[in-house]
Amino acid sequence: MTLIEEIHSTTPIHRETDAGGLRGLRVRGLHKVLGGRTIIDNLDLTVRDGELVSLLGPSGCGKTTTLRMIAGFLAPDAGSIQVHDREVSDLGAEKRPSAMVFQNYALWPHMTVQNNVGFPLKLRRLGKKEIEQRVDAVLALVNLLHHKNSRPARISGGEQQRVALARALVQEPELLLLDEPLSNLDAKLRVKVREDIREIQQRLGITTLIVTHDQEEAISMSDRIAVMNAGKIEQFSRPAELYSRPETEFVATFIGSLNRIEGALVNGVIVPGDDVVGIRPEDVVFTLHASFDARPAVVERVVPHGHFHEIYLKRDDATLRAFASGLPPAPGDRGHASIQNALTFRQGRLVTTTRVTA
Amino acid sequence: MTMITKRARKSAARLNFSRPLSGLFCVLMVVFILGPLAWLGIRAFAESWTFPNLGPDGWTLRWWSVVLGDETLGRAVQNSLALAALTVLVSACICLPAAYAFARYEFWGRRTFLIGLFALNAFPKMGLYVTIASLFYALNLMSTVLGVLIVHVLGTVVFMTWIPAAAFAAVPRSLEEAARDAGASKLRVFFSVTFPLALPGILVAAVMSFLASFDEAQGSYLIGAPDIMTMPTQMYTLVLNYPNQVAAVFSILLAIPSVALLLAAHKHIVGGTLAEGFQIK
Numbered sequence: 260m261t262l263i264e265e266i267h268s269t270t271p272i273h274r275e276t277d278a279g280g281l282r283g284l285r286v287r288g289l290h291k292v293l294g295g296r297t298i299i300d301n302l303d304l305t306v307r308d309g310e311l312v313s314l315l316g317p318s319g320c321g322k323t324t325t326l327r328m329i330a331g332f333l334a335p336d337a338g339s340i341q342v343h344d345r346e347v348s349d350l351g352a353e354k355r356p357s358a359m360v361f362q363n364y365a366l367w368p369h370m371t372v373q374n375n376v377g378f379p380l381k382l383r384r385l386g387k388k389e390i391e392q393r394v395d396a397v398l399a400l401v402n403l404l405h406h407k408n409s410r411p412a413r414i415s416g417g418e419q420q421r422v423a424l425a426r427a428l429v430q431e432p433e434l435l436l437l438d439e440p441l442s443n444l445d446a447k448l449r450v451k452v453r454e455d456i457r458e459i460q461q462r463l464g465i466t467t468l469i470v471t472h473d474q475e476e477a478i479s480m481s482d483r484i485a486v487m488n489a490g491k492i493e494q495f496s497r498p499a500e501l502y503s504r505p506e507t508e509f510v511a512t513f514i515g516s517l518n519r520i521e522g523a524l525v526n527g528v529i530v531p532g533d534d535v536v537g538i539r540p541e542d543v544v545f546t547l548h549a550s551f552d553a554r555p556a557v558v559e560r561v562v563p564h565g566h567f568h569e570i571y572l573k574r575d576d577a578t579l580r581a582f583a584s585g586l587p588p589a590p591g592d593r594g595h596a597s598i599q600n601a602l603t604f605r606q607g608r609l610v611t612t613t614r615v616t617a
Numbered sequence: 618m619t620m621i622t623k624r625a626r627k628s629a630a631r632l633n634f635s636r637p638l639s640g641l642f643c644v645l646m647v648v649f650i651l652g653p654l655a656w657l658g659i660r661a662f663a664e665s666w667t668f669p670n671l672g673p674d675g676w677t678l679r680w681w682s683v684v685l686g687d688e689t690l691g692r693a694v695q696n697s698l699a700l701a702a703l704t705v706l707v708s709a710c711i712c713l714p715a716a717y718a719f720a721r722y723e724f725w726g727r728r729t730f731l732i733g734l735f736a737l738n739a740f741p742k743m744g745l746y747v748t749i750a751s752l753f754y755a756l757n758l759m760s761t762v763l764g765v766l767i768v769h770v771l772g773t774v775v776f777m778t779w780i781p782a783a784a785f786a787a788v789p790r791s792l793e794e795a796a797r798d799a800g801a802s803k804l805r806v807f808f809s810v811t812f813p814l815a816l817p818g819i820l821v822a823a824v825m826s827f828l829a830s831f832d833e834a835q836g837s838y839l840i841g842a843p844d845i846m847t848m849p850t851q852m853y854t855l856v857l858n859y860p861n862q863v864a865a866v867f868s869i870l871l872a873i874p875s876v877a878l879l880l881a882a883h884k885h886i887v888g889g890t891l892a893e894g895f896q897i898k
């Protein structure tokens with residue numbers, strides 16, 4: 260039995276549900292032209308109070324540019340930026356209630372860890388004692404009290420990252436901005452630090468915007484993800500929804516993996532057509548024995564990925580990629596492949612999701 | 618097989634050949650650099666040194682007493698030190714802001730200015746000084762401290778602009794942005810982040826400017842003599858009136874401040890805390 264859901268997607272690409280109050284970050288109509296090219300195109304973005312939002316997109320889509328405008332290092336050509344209901348777009352970076360963690364950490368090499376973290380407080384003319392207390396507290400939070408008197412050059416990359424985070428947190432910002440905060444760390448450390456960041460963010464309830472091009476990072480950390488492409492936000496929703504119900508073809512191909520086939524899906528078979536059918540590899544099921552609405556398939560190629568395998572299956576209507584765990588089939592094996600779920604896109608927009616149920 | 622051994626033998630041969638060659642090169646370097654210094658050192662204590670003899674005819678401290686007994690010398694030393702310090706100060710005040718602008722801002726004529734600074738040094742110095750002198754006559758600046766100071770500052774502009782400009786440019790912008798983000802005004806960013814990080818480069822420029830001013834003779838002589846005498850200009854006078862052993866003594870005296878300054882700067886720039894900051898990018 261095939262169940263087809265129609266989606267009437269006349270609604271705007273990203274839905275926003277402002278939770279009543281205007282705390283958090285609210286960006287409206289942000290626009291920036293650089294070198295004659297429109298880099299940021301009329302962008303809207305809302306981060307609710309205490310929420311962690313990731314700005315996710317491919318290289319060059321304008322993530323850093325957006326973040327730098329929010330932080331105040333770059334003046335937008337048009338648009339408004341509000342932090343906790345206060346317009347900040349006319350303020351310099353030093354007057355904004357946001358604090359930023361830089362991609363390269365940007366720690367001052369001539370100051371100790373303690374002085375790096377204490378510098379923002381020194382600028383606020385706090386007393387020596389209070390500065391020391393607050394620095395100690397935040398260094399304890401990021402687990403770095405023992406490196407208080409070290410120079411940034413003498414500590415590891417992960418520790419430098421935490422100092423940068425501490426320097427931002429000590430300002431008690433209304434908005435925390437992070438630009439690719441984990442990209443300079445090795446794979447293992449990245450997982451640990453992102454958990455640390457998420458844990459601290461939730462504990463302090465701090466409104467946070469993170470720029471990243473790593474979808475795994477975004478999916479694992481964020482309350483919501485704004486997928487960005489060519490200066491626009493394509494979709495803004497919860498991580499799970501982004502994956503199961505991508506609103507555009509771009510989002511579907513960018514998040515996770517996708518079999519992209521031109522045509523239409525009719526009764527589990529691809530037939531020629533003008534639309535685009537997208538099928539997640541995990542929704543392609545390969546069995547050796549025949550089953551309901553499965554079609555004969557030949558294994559063309561098997562690519563190991565560690566804990567699972569990627570299998571290229573040739574059917575008479577299309578070649579499909581499938582994920583399989585356990586013992587993989589060998590190239591040349593014959594069996595049957597069925598499609599369990601599919602997304603149909605017309606002119607780049609999602610029109611139907613198809614669920615095949617036995 | 619044979620190819621490999623042949624190649625191995627060839628490289629071994631090259632090694633055998635290059636070792637004595639580099640040794641010879643080192644000896645030549647030592648002779649070239651230390652030879653004149655040794656000669657100077659011996660000369661300063663020599664009674665006299667007649668041609669066919671390998672060593673001096675006798676030893677004496679007479680030349681030292683001649684030089685040190687000259688009461689004009691004390692004044693010349695004071696003049697030189699004060700003038701060099703003042704030159705560095707004035708030059709820094711004029712050139713450091715320019716260096717910062719060259720490093721951080723794009724403006725019309727930026728490249729022309731930078732190249733022009735080199736052109737200033739490429740000119741034959743004497744020609745420049747003669748032109749300046751005729752101008753200074755008109756402005757009544759001949760034989761004045763200000764006149765000599767201007768000439769000295771002119772000679773240091775290239776160091777004080779190019780080296781600090783490179784040092785400022787090497788300070789990562791994100792470090793300045795991080796300070797702005799932390800709440801620092803532009804001025805505060807400069808004094809808390811940019812300046813301390815560019816300081817080693819600025820110190821190098823200051824030392825070079827100090828030495829350039831300290832050694833400057835042509836312009837000082839033309840503009841300042843005989844009223845304002847510095848060590849190098851005093852040396853002209855002494856050398857003309859005394860046997861050339863006096864010149865040797867004077868050269869050694871002239872070198873002392875330079876060497877002392879270089880040693881002090883070396884400690885700070887290469888080995889000290891300033892270098893430490895540069896391990897991080």
Ligand SMILES: Nc1ncnc2c1ncn2[C@@H]1O[C@H](COP(=O)(O)OP(=O)(O)OP(=O)(O)O)[C@@H](O)[C@H]1O
Pocket residue numbers: 293294298316317318319320321322323324325472
């Ligand atoms: N000053 C500039 N002049 C002209 N073009 C610029 C300028 N700054 C950025 N761009 C362009 O704007 C686009 C977006 O840049 P941005 O740095 O925001 O990308 P990004 O999404 O952060 O990419 P990445 O993931 O690689 O960091 C790029 O195509 C870049 O070439």
Ligand SMILES: [Mg+2]
Pocket residue numbers: 322323324
């Ligand atoms: Mg970027």
